[in-house]
Amino acid sequence: MLKLKHIALSAFEIINDRSTILIDPFVSLNSQYNYQNSNNISDIFVTHGHYDHVGQTVEIAKNTEADVTAIVDVAAYFKDQGIKKVHHVGIGSWLNYDWGRCVFLPAIHTCTLPNGLPGGVAASILFEINGVRIFHAGDTSLTVEFKGINEVYHPDVALLPIGGIYGMDIEHAVIAAKWLGAKTVVPMHYYLPPVIDVDPKDFAKEFEGTDVKCVVLDNKNDELLLK
Numbered sequence: 001m002l003k004l005k006h007i008a009l010s011a012f013e014i015i016n017d018r019s020t021i022l023i024d025p026f027v028s029l030n031s032q033y034n035y036q037n038s039n040n041i042s043d044i045f046v047t048h049g050h051y052d053h054v055g056q057t058v059e060i061a062k063n064t065e066a067d068v069t070a071i072v073d074v075a076a077y078f079k080d081q082g083i084k085k086v087h088h089v090g091i092g093s094w095l096n097y098d099w100g101r102c103v104f105l106p107a108i109h110t111c112t113l114p115n116g117l118p119g120g121v122a123a124s125i126l127f128e129i130n131g132v133r134i135f136h137a138g139d140t141s142l143t144v145e146f147k148g149i150n151e152v153y154h155p156d157v158a159l160l161p162i163g164g165i166y167g168m169d170i171e172h173a174v175i176a177a178k179w180l181g182a183k184t185v186v187p188m189h190y191y192l193p194p195v196i197d198v199d200p201k202d203f204a205k206e207f208e209g210t211d212v213k214c215v216v217l218d219n220k221n222d223e224l225l226l227k
Contacts, residue, residue: 002130002227004157006217007033009052010188012136012159015039015223016099016129022066023047023125023136026055029192035060043097046070047138048111049077049119052192058083069095071104073120077113091123100129105149107140109167132156132226135180139189142172146179157226158182161189162203163196170198174206184213186224 005013008029014021019042027033035041035056041064044057048071058081061068067085068078075088089095091104104123111119124138126149135155149155158180161167167189168176177185185207190198204214215224 002132002225004134004186004217004224004226006186006188006222009192010047010136010138010159010161011055012188013038014127014129014134018042018099021045021099021127021129022060024053024055024138025057025060026052027060028056035064041066042099044068045102045125045136046074046078047107047125047136048109048122049074049113050111050139051114053139054114061085071111071120071123073118074111074113077115077117077119091121100127102127103153105153106143106145107138108143108145109139109141126153126155130227134226135159135182137161137168137176139167142168142176144179146176150179150181155180155182157184157186157224159186159188162187162200163190163192163198165196170203170206173203177207177212183211184215184224186215186217 003015010024012023019040020038022044061083069087072088107122107124109122111122113119127134133155134157136159160173162173187200187203200216207214
């Protein structure tokens, strides 16, 4: 069993038979979400240090004893916040877990920590779980790196920001989907009041009549069964 749940903005749960993986947990944007109802949050991954991606990482990690993995500078911030199990990584190496593996990959974006200090580089993350490859683009512009990610990693599912201003808008995200070659795409980062409010259905319309399946997980209870 492998399921994907969109919580808010760029926050997702990847739910497998063993545990739940939480990505960019800015969960306070979804008043209906309670991480205590999730099944065994074992790992939290953070793509970069902006507040809307760090989110409630500290609270959740302390209360669930989940491992937190992030790029070195962001990981150091979490360590300073008192999180016990923090793993600092760089870009470009497979990381192995009992549920599968992942690799941090490039993203074109700025990175400042919640305390105002520089947060190093922003990242995207590709997960391989139960034979399914899920690419979380983080915050990023359109980049030719997507062509390389397609060639090397062949993602099955791509989670792509579409809200513009701080990263890709719909037009650029459609190109990103093509370059990545994923057969399933899921929009994210489209509602961040008062700055971003984009209808994800406009993104989905761009894939009508194509062989790419666009799944909008807009309902707070929506889940995508991957395997």
